[in-house]
Amino acid sequence: MSQSFDHYVNPFDDEQQTFLVLKNSHLQYSLWPNLAQKPQGWDVVFGPAARIACIDYIESHWHSINPFQPAIGS
Numbered sequence: 001m002s003q004s005f006d007h008y009v010n011p012f013d014d015e016q017q018t019f020l021v022l023k024n025s026h027l028q029y030s031l032w033p034n035l036a037q038k039p040q041g042w043d044v045v046f047g048p049a050a051r052i053a054c055i056d057y058i059e060s061h062w063h064s065i066n067p068f069q070p071a072i073g074s
Helices: 051-061
Strands: 019-022 030-032 042-050
Touching: 019 051, 030 042, 030 051, 042 051
Parallel strands: none
Antiparallel strands: 019 030, 019 042
């Protein structure tokens, strides 16, 4: 039995799924599929919600992606 990947959608890119916004102790954010197990060391700070809502949340809360520069307001 062969398996076809023609219609495979990566769960991190699937607009039909709900997502979470995770945050770690370094104040980094991650977009995470709600169906996937949350990685250790990350806390849910938003969601579950639509992928675009989670992206909007990250863009409005993560002011610096430079890990050596403190986030604004921290």
